[in-house]
Amino acid sequence: MRILFTGGSGKAGKHAIAHLIEQGHRVTNADLVRLDMPGVDSLQVDLTDAGQVFNALHAYAGFDELEPGTGVPAYDAVVHFAAIPAILFRPDNETYRINTLSTYNVLDAATKLGIRKVIFASSETTYGICFADGEKKPDYIPIDEEHPTVPEDSYAMSKVVNEATARSFQARTGIDIYGLRINNVIEPHEYKTNFPAFMTDPALRRRNIFAYIDARDLGHMVDCCLKTDGLGYQVFNVANDDLSVGISTEEVISRFYQGVPKKRNMGTDETFYANNKAKQLVGFSPAHSWRDVLKP
Ligand SMILES: NC(=O)c1ccc[n+]([C@@H]2O[C@H](COP(=O)([O-])OP(=O)(O)OC[C@H]3O[C@@H](n4cnc5c(N)ncnc54)[C@H](O)[C@@H]3O)[C@@H](O)[C@H]2O)c1
Secondary structure (H helix, E strand, O other): OEEEEEOOOOHHHHHHHHHHHHOOOEEEEEEOOOOOOOOOEEEEOOOOOHHHHHHHOOOOOOHHHHOOOOOOOOOOEEEEOOOOOOOOOOOHHHHHHHHHHHHHHHHHHHHHOOOOEEEEEEEHHHHOOOOOOOOOOOOOEOEOOOOOOOOOOHHHHHHHHHHHHHHHHHHHHOOEEEEEEEOOEEOOOHHHHHHHHHHHOHHHHHHHOOOOEEHHHHHHHHHHHHHOOOOOEEEEEEOOOEOOOOOOHHHHHHHHOOOOOEOOOOOOOEOOEOOHHHHHHHOOOOOOOHHHOOOO
16 A cells, blocks of 8 residues: 555654555655655655645655656555654643644545545553553553543543544544554563563553553554454554563552452453454454563
8 A cells, every 4th residue: 555654753653664664565754854764755744734734645755656657646545643642742732732733634634635544543541541640540441442531631632632533534534544542652672671670660550551562563553454444433452462561460450450340351461451452353463572572
């Protein structure tokens, strides 16, 4: 597929793009910052500017596309990852403005230009736990896509608003728009640098619901979504199968989730961030684990 990928110069995007290139897609990265990756076209775009977004979505990806003499080819899909990826990087109102405006612009341009598939990055933070003031427990475990999304911080609010915006664009156009409620993204090198501390102190993972997503498996999830048509508007939790801590699911419950209702029985190391919907609807099948690199 011919794909416009936003935010591909960032932590998650560069791994996702590498995976998509491996699968044979043609990818143009639209970002404020250039990505120098072989085989990837790069366009510097400020997505808060609607004119730039419309232009980028109807443009040659590279000089080679001038050769057939048949005009600008259409994009088959947009993958929208660009964002301010957390609170505290920018003032709260800027985080909210940039994230909601850029997502509106991308969805508006994609739908008006007739692109039939948009995948966008939402976040675990929509469940209100990650950036809560004080400790907040889930309403129930494991957290699935039915769990309420009433966060209190500007970043997560922007993601909840983006989900509502996406749902409305889908209702108007009938295209496929899938939102990925991505858990904490872990790059391969971070198993050695970050995970030993999580073994020593599992409480460090409380705000991430003790879950994680390998950046390569996130790329695989994007590809699964590109390959699965006809689901309309959907949101998917995206996480690896296991916990990001060295203690068992039962021990996490007894230390951190006392009194939290259990929706179903869970496996020994099973994630509290249910990924069953992604598995069932788009064939998500994560291949990586920190356990391949470190011993619990
Ligand atoms: N990293 C995580 O753990 C995590 C977890 C859940 C969701 N997410 C979401 O996944 C996506 C990617 O996150 P990341 O960690 O790779 O973030 P990142 O900050 O590393 O990358 C984001 C990219 O977006 C670009 N960008 C920001 N504003 C832009 C604009 N106005 N126009 C064009 N490009 C712009 C940045 O230049 C950057 O390259 C984000 O939407 C983030 O909210 C990330």
